[in-house]
Amino acid sequence: MQAEMRYPKQLWPLWVLSSCCSLSRRDLICHRDHYLKRLSVIRRNYILAPWKRKRRLLSRDLLPTCHLNTGRKESVQVCNEKSNADIPETIFALSTPPGRAALAVIRVSGTQSLPLLRRLSKSNETIDFSPRKLIRRRIVDPCTGAHLDDAMVTYFRSPKSYTGEDMLELYLHGSPAVVSSVFKALEDSKLARLAQPGEFTRRAFENGKMDLVKVEALADLIHSETPLQVQQALKNLDGALSKRLYAWREKLMTALAHLEALLDYGEEAEIPDNIFERAFSSCEQMKAEIRQVVEGKSIGEMVRDGIQVAIIGSPNAGKSSLLNTLAGRDVAIVTSIPGTTRDIVQVPLQLNGVKVICSDTAGIRENEDVDIVEQEGIRRALEKASDANIKIIVQDAYNDHSGDKILEKFPSLLDQNVIFVLNKWDLIESDPAESQRMEQLFHDRNSWFNTLVKRNIPVVKISCKTGDGIPQLVETLHSFISKWLERVQFQDEREETAIEMLISRERHRNCLKETLAALERFGEFPKSPDSIVLATEELRQALNELGKMTGHVETEQLLDVIFRDFCVGK
Numbered sequence: 001m002q003a004e005m006r007y008p009k010q011l012w013p014l015w016v017l018s019s020c021c022s023l024s025r026r027d028l029i030c031h032r033d034h035y036l037k038r039l040s041v042i043r044r045n046y047i048l049a050p051w052k053r054k055r056r057l058l059s060r061d062l063l064p065t066c067h068l069n070t071g072r073k074e075s076v077q078v079c080n081e082k083s084n085a086d087i088p089e090t091i092f093a094l095s096t097p098p099g100r101a102a103l104a105v106i107r108v109s110g111t112q113s114l115p116l117l118r119r120l121s122k123s124n125e126t127i128d129f130s131p132r133k134l135i136r137r138r139i140v141d142p143c144t145g146a147h148l149d150d151a152m153v154t155y156f157r158s159p160k161s162y163t164g165e166d167m168l169e170l171y172l173h174g175s176p177a178v179v180s181s182v183f184k185a186l187e188d189s190k191l192a193r194l195a196q197p198g199e200f201t202r203r204a205f206e207n208g209k210m211d212l213v214k215v216e217a218l219a220d221l222i223h224s225e226t227p228l229q230v231q232q233a234l235k236n237l238d239g240a241l242s243k244r245l246y247a248w249r250e251k252l253m254t255a256l257a258h259l260e261a262l263l264d265y266g267e268e269a270e271i272p273d274n275i276f277e278r279a280f281s282s283c284e285q286m287k288a289e290i291r292q293v294v295e296g297k298s299i300g301e302m303v304r305d306g307i308q309v310a311i312i313g314s315p316n317a318g319k320s321s322l323l324n325t326l327a328g329r330d331v332a333i334v335t336s337i338p339g340t341t342r343d344i345v346q347v348p349l350q351l352n353g354v355k356v357i358c359s360d361t362a363g364i365r366e367n368e369d370v371d372i373v374e375q376e377g378i379r380r381a382l383e384k385a386s387d388a389n390i391k392i393i394v395q396d397a398y399n400d401h402s403g404d405k406i407l408e409k410f411p412s413l414l415d416q417n418v419i420f421v422l423n424k425w426d427l428i429e430s431d432p433a434e435s436q437r438m439e440q441l442f443h444d445r446n447s448w449f450n451t452l453v454k455r456n457i458p459v460v461k462i463s464c465k466t467g468d469g470i471p472q473l474v475e476t477l478h479s480f481i482s483k484w485l486e487r488v489q490f491q492d493e494r495e496e497t498a499i500e501m502l503i504s505r506e507r508h509r510n511c512l513k514e515t516l517a518a519l520e521r522f523g524e525f526p527k528s529p530d531s532i533v534l535a536t537e538e539l540r541q542a543l544n545e546l547g548k549m550t551g552h553v554e555t556e557q558l559l560d561v562i563f564r565d566f567c568v569g570k
């Protein structure tokens, strides 16, 4: 049996010539110790065994060619032949916002970083630019010799840099004229080109410096608006979510490797009998964990995207007035004409460090006068309400006495995430008859008001005109959010953050859903040797889906688990 050896694509700048290798997978297993010992010679120089998970760039000091004798006739040849087309171009970009500032940072990444630095600082080859040291250099135009700036410069040598490539950071004076003259000098050098958006991070990902979850976390950190979003992004950038995913992945790989081993070497190897059952039971546990995340509240997404709050109610209740009061500015049109608002008006707000998106909606009513435009507005209002995390139902306490209709009007909307608001309380207070009517309502045990109270729906009296009751409403809103967040807060550095908080995108949720679906299918197979081939395929699918989340979908790693867990064929 001859199996093709596959190598990570990023083995740069060396190519492992697999054509020179006629080792079979079984040969590798039989001569594992010997082979690994030989391979470690070059691993020290940062080459990577194909079955090792952690990718590493190769050291520049590696000998041009080396042969690995496997102890048999075959050899694996390694050489540093690499065509220019395969070498990524050197790129540069301004990493700070354009405009006038104290500093402007230009980043350069690629093999030409050091030659560029030498040219820009007009230094000869003997000057040693030690990596990771901040040095002061006079930056000059290599073509004209013109003095461009006095800058601080740091050189990062591959692979210990953000992108994994050689990198430069030029800390210039933050003048647009300085930046553009250095940009021109870089362009004229013909050694580098302007980077595409996100290209530095793309290279970091491709060079195995960060996984997709971390790439996303970095983007989230850059776009964060609230302290909670910062914490969430930092946790994921620190690998909190990746760590959990890798733990699941490890379990899946172990189960899969065991089943594969059973398939490939079942008759001859010393494989425990209950390996099939063990794979099933470890997947059962994982399924329960993933299900909890998939079916739980999407708190992480709520923190990242903002908690959706829909303001709904009858026309003229004061919904737009409430939105304006919460936003502190005139965002929505307010008139005394019922049916003023048609479209949804959204405002992002910050509530005790949490992003909240408040939406004003069209007043909900049913009568023949409602034209087609308003009908569409009402449809959108109801849709928004059903998608919202929290609904604020506003009622005009003074003019609208149809409170008893409220339970019939919004039966499906009256869930545990509703706050009921009695607006225009200023008018009630100024009218003794109305005040008395409300008193009776509060005391009547069977009133619609007490029905809401019995259902644990908070009722808040407010006046958008005077601002009375608004702090209480904000407090109620906040207590809803705190209730969801308290379980998943980042309380302590040492404590693990709840995974619900770390799943910050729909993509994550979808990948986990697919993983769960594959695991469910795997679990449905009878635990008999006849079903092992098809069952293994489902497990592989689950691993694939999980790998999509981090951006790693590699099957070579399975070999690692086979070697580590039990010695096949010994």
Ligand SMILES: Nc1nc2c(ncn2[C@@H]2O[C@H](COP(=O)(O)OP(=O)(O)OP(=O)(O)O)[C@@H](O)[C@H]2O)c(=O)[nH]1
Residues within 6 Å of the ligand: 314, 315, 316, 317, 318, 319, 320, 321, 322, 333, 334, 335, 336, 337, 338, 339, 340, 341, 342, 361, 362, 363, 364, 423, 424, 425, 426, 427, 462, 463, 464, 465, 466
């Ligand atoms: N006295 C008093 N008037 C209010 C209060 N809140 C809103 N109003 C008035 O009520 C009227 C309707 O207010 P809006 O905020 O436009 O009501 P809405 O619910 O958005 O109405 P639609 O968009 O038509 O559904 C306006 O004339 C407001 O000035 C309040 O607390 N007290």
Ligand SMILES: [Mg+2]
Residues within 6 Å of the ligand: 319, 320, 321, 332, 333, 334, 340, 341, 360, 361, 363
């Ligand atoms: Mg309105």
